[in-house]
Amino acid sequence: MTSIVAVLQHREGKLHRMSLEAIAAAQQLAALSGGKASAILLGSGISEVAALVAASDLAGVRVVDHPLLADYTPGGYVAALAGLFASGAPDIVLFPHTYQTVEYLPRLAFAIGGGIVPEALSFEMDGSEIVWKRPILEGKMHARVRAKGSGPILASLQSGAFSAEGRKPGQTAIENVSVDLATAATWREILGVEQMGGDTVDLTKADIIVAVGRGVGGADKLGPIEELARALKAEVGASRPVIDSGWLPRDRQIGSSGQTVSPKLYLALGISGAIQHLVGMKGSTCIVAVNKDAGAPIFKIANYGIVGDLHEVVPAMLAALAAS
Amino acid sequence: MKIVVCIKQVPETDKRLRVATDGRWIDEAELSFAINESDEVALEQGLQLAEKHGGEVVVVSLGPERVRESLRKALAMGAARAIHLRHEAFAGGDAIATGRALAAAIRREGCDIVLTGSQSDDNGFGATGTLIAAELGWPHAWLVMGIEVEEGARTFKVTREMESGLSEVFRLTLPAVLEVQAGLNHPRYASLKGIMSAKKKEISEPTPADLGLADGQVGQAGSRLEVLSVAFPESSAGAQIFEGDGAAAQLIAKLKNEARVIS
Numbered sequence: 198m199t200s201i202v203a204v205l206q207h208r209e210g211k212l213h214r215m216s217l218e219a220i221a222a223a224q225q226l227a228a229l230s231g232g233k234a235s236a237i238l239l240g241s242g243i244s245e246v247a248a249l250v251a252a253s254d255l256a257g258v259r260v261v262d263h264p265l266l267a268d269y270t271p272g273g274y275v276a277a278l279a280g281l282f283a284s285g286a287p288d289i290v291l292f293p294h295t296y297q298t299v300e301y302l303p304r305l306a307f308a309i310g311g312g313i314v315p316e317a318l319s320f321e322m323d324g325s326e327i328v329w330k331r332p333i334l335e336g337k338m339h340a341r342v343r344a345k346g347s348g349p350i351l352a353s354l355q356s357g358a359f360s361a362e363g364r365k366p367g368q369t370a371i372e373n374v375s376v377d378l379a380t381a382a383t384w385r386e387i388l389g390v391e392q393m394g395g396d397t398v399d400l401t402k403a404d405i406i407v408a409v410g411r412g413v414g415g416a417d418k419l420g421p422i423e424e425l426a427r428a429l430k431a432e433v434g435a436s437r438p439v440i441d442s443g444w445l446p447r448d449r450q451i452g453s454s455g456q457t458v459s460p461k462l463y464l465a466l467g468i469s470g471a472i473q474h475l476v477g478m479k480g481s482t483c484i485v486a487v488n489k490d491a492g493a494p495i496f497k498i499a500n501y502g503i504v505g506d507l508h509e510v511v512p513a514m515l516a517a518l519a520a521s
Numbered sequence: 522m523k524i525v526v527c528i529k530q531v532p533e534t535d536k537r538l539r540v541a542t543d544g545r546w547i548d549e550a551e552l553s554f555a556i557n558e559s560d561e562v563a564l565e566q567g568l569q570l571a572e573k574h575g576g577e578v579v580v581v582s583l584g585p586e587r588v589r590e591s592l593r594k595a596l597a598m599g600a601a602r603a604i605h606l607r608h609e610a611f612a613g614g615d616a617i618a619t620g621r622a623l624a625a626a627i628r629r630e631g632c633d634i635v636l637t638g639s640q641s642d643d644n645g646f647g648a649t650g651t652l653i654a655a656e657l658g659w660p661h662a663w664l665v666m667g668i669e670v671e672e673g674a675r676t677f678k679v680t681r682e683m684e685s686g687l688s689e690v691f692r693l694t695l696p697a698v699l700e701v702q703a704g705l706n707h708p709r710y711a712s713l714k715g716i717m718s719a720k721k722k723e724i725s726e727p728t729p730a731d732l733g734l735a736d737g738q739v740g741q742a743g744s745r746l747e748v749l750s751v752a753f754p755e756s757s758a759g760a761q762i763f764e765g766d767g768a769a770a771q772l773i774a775k776l777k778n779e780a781r782v783i784s
Contacts (some may be wrong), residue, residue, distance in 0.1 A: 271661070296684055300663040303616065303648035307655035312745030313616060315646045333751060334534050335642055338547070341749040348745075384660035385691040388678065392686060405783070429783060441704030447686075454682055462782040483780045485772065486760060490535065494754070501775055502760035503768045513769030521773060 199232030202287040204278065206295055207238065207246045215293030215354070217361035220253050222354050223291050224365050229322055232288070235259065236369075239277050241267035247371050254367030265378045268387050271301035276381030279308040281374060286311075286349045289327070294353035296453075306351045312344035314352035316472075331355075335471050336494045356453070356476045398432065398448045405431035405462045408451055408478070409439055412467020412488065412507055416444040421511045422466065428518050434458070436474045452477035466507045470495030487511075522576035522674060524567040525627050526600070527637040527650065528560040530584050530591040534642070544750045556591045559638025563701045565708040566668060567636045568599045574674055576633075577601040581626050583611050583619055589724065596719035597711035603724040604630065610729050613741035616644075620652025622739045625732035628657065635698040639664050654698035661698040662691075666705060 203223040205216035223234035235257040236250050241264050251258045261281060265273045286309055292298040294316050306313045318330045318339065326343055329352060333340045344350040400406060407426040413419065419433075426433045434451045435444070451458055452474040459480035466487045468474060471494070478484070479498055486499035487510045496502045503510050532552040539548040556564070567578045580595040582588050583606040592603040604626050611622050627635055635654075640647040647663070654661030666688055667680030677693045682702055693699075711719070729739050737743060763771045776783045 296664055296682060299647045300651065300661075300681075303620075303651040304655045304661075306617070306648075307652060313646070313648055314746065315616075315648055328749065333644055334532075334538065334547070335645065337534055337538060337753075338751050339754055340751045343747050343749060344745055345747050346745050385662070385679075385693055388690045388692060390683070391680070391688050391690060437704070442707075450686075453684060455686055457685075462776065462780070483776070483782045484760075485776070492537070492753075496760045496762070497754060499760035500780065501772055502762045503772060504762060504764065505768065510769055514773060517770040517773040520770075521777065 199227070199230040199289065200287040201226050201230070201232050201234045201289045201291065203234065203236045203291045205236055205238050205250060206293050206297055207240065207243065210243075210245055212246050212249050213293060213295065214361065215295060215356055216250070217364055218357070218359045219291050219293045219354055220250065220255070221361060221364040222359040224254060225359070225363065226289065226291070226320060226327075229320070230327065237261070237278070237281065239266045239274060251369045251371050252366055253369060254365035255369040258369050258371045259374050260371055261374055261376050263376070263378055265381060265383065269297055270383035270385055270387070271304055272382045272384035273378065274301045275304045275308055276378055277376050278305050280376035280378070282309050282349070288349060290349055290351045292351070292353045294355050298353050302351055302353055309349060311349040311351045312346060314342060314344060314350060316355045317352045318355050318358045320352075332472065335469070336475075337492060355472065357479070400432050400434050400449070400451065400456045400458050403432035403458065403460050405429050405464075406434045406451070406458060406460045406478075406481075407431045407464045407466065408434035408436065408468060409445075409466050409507075410436040410468030410474075411438040411442075412469075413439065413444070414467075414508075416442075418508065419444065421508070421515065425464075425511055425515055428515060429462075431462075431464070436468045436471070465495050465499070466511065468495055469493040470498065522570060522574045522634065523632040524571055524576060524578045525630060525632040525635045526560075526564045526567040526578055526580050526595070527623055527635065527653070528564060528580055528582050528591060528595060529557045529638070529641050530554045530582065530588045531557045531641055531643040540751055545748045546751060554587055554591070556594065557638050557641045557643075559640060559701055559703040561638075561708045562703050562705050563636040563638050563699075564595055564598060564600070565706045566701055567634075568709070569706065570634070570668070570670065574670055579604065579630055579632070581623060581630075582606070583614075583622055585612065592724055593719050594711060596722045596724075597715040598709055599715060600722075602722060605724050605726050607726055608728045609740075610736040610742070611740050613744070614739060615744035615746035616646040616648035616652055617745050618739050618741070618743035620649045621656055621743060622729070622732065622734065623649070624653045624656030625734050626727060627653065629727070629732060633695050635659075635696075637698070637700055639700045639702050650698055650700035657696070657698070659696050659698055660693050661700065662693060663700045665699045665701045668699060668701075668705075
């Protein structure tokens with residue numbers, strides 16, 4: 198029987214939203230493959246988080262509670278999971294595809310001789326084998342992949358690929374497991390956590406957001422964009438490349454490393470729609486995309502679109518607004 | 522301070538993409554190639570560290586003949602030497618096989634720091650640098666946003682990006698692998714002098730055997746992930762697209778009267 202384990206993420210007593218998605222995915226994969234799904238939590242003093250996880254239909258919830266795991270470190274997490282799997286590794290290990298997971302998953306795979314399926318969007322069975330779908334070329338295309346060779350498969354699940362609402366509730370026993378971490382190296386001495394740039398602009402409260410991407414071409418070309426934002430009483434937001442280039446301050450950034458917004462209207466101008474941006478705005482009620490590239494992923498989630506140069510489209514929109 | 526920077530050459534995808542005849546990758550025939558964005562940022566970071574603290578930068582890349590052009594660019598920007606893993610046995614690897622090959626080349630070269638990008642723009646595994654660290658048994662950090670060399674140049678204060686606009690600051694002891702995020706710096710342009718001197722710089726081409734590896738340990742044969750096919754995402758309902766001169770006016774009318782999101 199296929200054994201499937203979801204390794205879950207939490208922070209400051211709260212379960213990460215994508216941990217619920219990983220539980221749902223583990224349950225679905227168990228049903229599909231005729232296997233059983235369980236969950237693992239690592240941390241220190243995490244009984245409340247464990248109780249949340251245990252309210253799911255799972256074959257078990259294992260908790261490794263250790264002072265070394267109070268803060269995430271790649272060394273601590275790899276040692277704890279490799280130690281846990283030493284007495285029998287699962288066939289499939291699922292993770293939320295977060296910045297935390299991506300940092301240590303490959304090292305765990307190396308330690309336990311596993312294969313890696315990064316950023317899975319879906320899975321299907323082909324006979325007894327699992328075929329995974331994952332994005333390539335910054336989401337412009339998808340690849341169907343399978344793991345080969347023996348050993349566990351470690352797959353991280355893209356944000357939103359599985360719905361947390363699909364999680365089947367239940368009541369599962371919590372098992373506290375001790376792992377010897379006496380010789381584990383954390384590989385880093387944590388000095389602190391900082392807020393990047395400081396959130397002086399709260400974009401989450403805006404009804405309308407005019408967001409620009411790399412396609413705007415430079416800080417000196419933002420004039421018409423700001424004019425459009427004024428005309429619509431909107432806030433100006435941006436995708437990561439705009440911030441990295443210094444064209445707008447970091448508190449305007451929308452996406453996985455910036456703010457998550459869901460306004461009534463989201464205008465994506467010159468934004469191609471990399472997943473890191475989409476996760477921060479796909480909950481918007483109405484999405485408009487303007488992009489030169491008709492194949493840009495942003496058009497897949499937009500309600501309305503114009504294929505064209507934003508430097509021509511924005512003045513035309515201003516003219517249309519003035520005329521109406 | 523000896524620094525190895527791993528770079529990948531990736532296709533530029535602003536052109537129309539086509540699926541290759543074998544269905545497993547894109548047709549590369551009409552595409553142009555460039556150094557992966559975050560790898561170029563890693564190279565710039567390496568050059569700055571070497572300039573400030575002394576030492577040299579050696580650049581390593583795995584890929585076919587075309588990769589030579591990117592290595593020449595890296596040499597023109599200031600790298601001292603290049604290692605090109607172009608033997609056909611290295612080709613078609615996943616992050617595990619590619620990480621193994623790059624780590625073997627780095628082990629043979631010897632260095633204090635490995636710098637590379639966090640993720641490639643084509644396969645996007647986000648795992649290769651971490652696997653290099655695992656192979657070498659060195660500490661690593663992924664999604665690095667800041668690097669500060671501490672006194673004695675044996676430790677680094679590293680800022681790493683977390684979700685929701687937070688970043689974590691921690692100390693790492695060398696030797697280490699740092700996988701940087703685009704945006705850490707703005708890579709320099711090669712000077713004319715740099716371009717001229719690059720022509721005389723060495724590009725070595727070790728085989729798997731030279732690195733102590735069997736052909737079966739690298740490339741497609743050494744991989745744990747197999748690509749069955751690639752395709753464009755199925756189009757969902759998709760956007761209602763407006764075209765031509767009246768497109769902007771049509772859009773504004775729709776936003777007012779159909780979506781009713783502006784007044």
